[in-house]
Amino acid sequence: xxxxxxxxxxxxTDEPTCTPIEESVSVNAQPMARKENMExxxxxxxxxxxxxxxxxxxxxxxxxxxxxxxxPDCTQALELYTKLxxxxxxxxxxxxxxxxxLCATDSDKNSPxxxxxxxxxxxxxx
Amino acid sequence: xxxxxxxLMYPVKIKNPNPALAKMVIAQYGGPDGELGASLxxxxxxxxxxxxxxxxxLTDIGTEELAHLEMVGALVNQLxxxxxxxxxxxxxxxxxxxxxxxxxxxxxxxxxxxNAMAIAVSGDPITDLNEDLAAEQKARAxxxxxxxxxxxxDVNDVIKFLRAREIAHYQRFGEALRxxxxxxxxxxxxxxxx
Numbered sequence: 001x002x003x004x005x006x007x008x009x010x011x012x013t014d015e016p017t018c019t020p021i022e023e024s025v026s027v028n029a030q031p032m033a034r035k036e037n038m039e040x041x042x043x044x045x046x047x048x049x050x051x052x053x054x055x056x057x058x059x060x061x062x063x064x065x066x067x068x069x070x071x072p073d074c075t076q077a078l079e080l081y082t083k084l085x086x087x088x089x090x091x092x093x094x095x096x097x098x099x100x101x102l103c104a105t106d107s108d109k110n111s112p113x114x115x116x117x118x119x120x121x122x123x124x125x126x
Numbered sequence: 127x128x129x130x131x132x133x134l135m136y137p138v139k140i141k142n143p144n145p146a147l148a149k150m151v152i153a154q155y156g157g158p159d160g161e162l163g164a165s166l167x168x169x170x171x172x173x174x175x176x177x178x179x180x181x182x183x184l185t186d187i188g189t190e191e192l193a194h195l196e197m198v199g200a201l202v203n204q205l206x207x208x209x210x211x212x213x214x215x216x217x218x219x220x221x222x223x224x225x226x227x228x229x230x231x232x233x234x235x236x237x238x239x240x241n242a243m244a245i246a247v248s249g250d251p252i253t254d255l256n257e258d259l260a261a262e263q264k265a266r267a268x269x270x271x272x273x274x275x276x277x278x279x280d281v282n283d284v285i286k287f288l289r290a291r292e293i294a295h296y297q298r299f300g301e302a303l304r305x306x307x308x309x310x311x312x313x314x315x316x317x318x319x320x
Contacts (some may be wrong), residue, residue, distance in 0.1 A: 042254065116178045122172075122181050
């Protein structure tokens with residue numbers, strides 16, 4: 001049968017356990033290689049770096065979510081999912097505190113409404 | 127990107143199946159003035175809006191329309207539950223049923239599949255915002271027609287909520303249009319080319 005059984009991990013079909021997932025997704029992975037921009041200020045660079053980290057961990061969470069949808073009994077995947085979800089939550093809180101809202105409800109109490117502030121670029125304008 | 131919340135924006139709890147009514151309501155799922163088209167229209171137009179306020183408004187209304195799409199889908203699903211062959215034939219639902227059973231397919235009430243020809247994305251903020259104002263009124267008029275023909279209070283309660291949201295969106299789009307127009311007269315008639 002092409003599809004792996006519910007109790008085995010597709011990342012390493014030799015092993016009946018899910019341990020290889022942890023190796024394939026590292027919390028401390030380096031951000032994706034990017035061009036150095038001489039004009040960018042250090043602050044812009046650190047914002048970009050943090051956003052890339054959020055995208056990286058966010059993608060791992062999305063992908064593990066799909067894996068767990070069809071493998072709800074895999075304890076290793078669930079453990080990694082909850083660990084990365086919590087890492088993602090704190091990375092997002094850090095980003096919001098430093099650079100502004102990711103969701104409308106992240107906006108602070110200072111007027112004008114930060115969600116539509118011209119200082120916070122939309123993702124296709126960054 | 128988007129996160130999904132496992133709840134409806136407004137509760138949908140229909141007691142009595144009614145495939146004939148499902149066929150009318152589905153107009154707001156996949157019809158020309160339905161929620162799918164609304165969402166696709168605003169989420170596509172937002173890229174070329176001239177300022178953060180208008181980009182934000184189109185993002186937020188486009189997102190809310192997806193929540194409405196889910197509610198209309200829930201209405202169609204609940205109205206076609208527990209039906210039988212006799213009921214399907216007598217309710218005029220047979221032509222839909224033959225292709226889709228009780229699946230929720232994005233089509234108009236006459237069976238035409240969803241078509242992006244029903245929406246416009248011009249890349250021009252004045253043009254697009256005027257289209258959006260018209261779109262909200264067309265959706266409101268469709269909900270009015272459903273209310274004229276439906277006698278199910280459970281369905282009508284949900285339809286009245288959705289109808290009220292069309293009016294709220296119309297108001298916000300009007301404000302956004304006025305804002306963009308004011309910017310255009312602000313010593314820079316090429317503002318929108320930014």
